[in-house]
Amino acid sequence: MKKLIVFIMLVSGTFQASFPQNSSCRNITAVSQVVIMTEEEKVNHLIDYIRHLSGSVFIRNGKEYSPEKAADHLLSKWKKHKKKVKTAQGFVERLATYSKTDEPYMIRFSDGHMEKCGDLLSLELQRIEI
Known part of the structure; x- marks a missing residue:
């Protein structure tokens, strides 16, 4: 042998x-x-991740938006607050989870199931940080 x-x-x-x-x-x-x-780069990845959720619907304050509109909204929040929010985790927790009215951002997928945007982005952030 x-x-x-x-x-x-x-x-x-x-x-x-x-x-x-x-x-x-x-x-x-x-x-x-x-x-x-x-x-x-992590925040940009997360925003791009939302942008490419084809077939899904982003729900903010009871209104439905395309993934592209949702990503644009999150990008504008990031640009406005990135001097205060320094980390991708902070972005998820402080900017991409709730609206100003404290309603959670939701995503409805093409198969009908719904998830909180913050939960989805937290999982994606964990995946890219490994």
């Missing part, structure tokens, strides 16, 4: 695996790169 020894190196944020010369796997290299987003 042959033993396969794999060497893994971390070089400048990438993972590389190298295999011994006599291995049948010697031409395989695994590379993974970690991308670190700024808080501004």
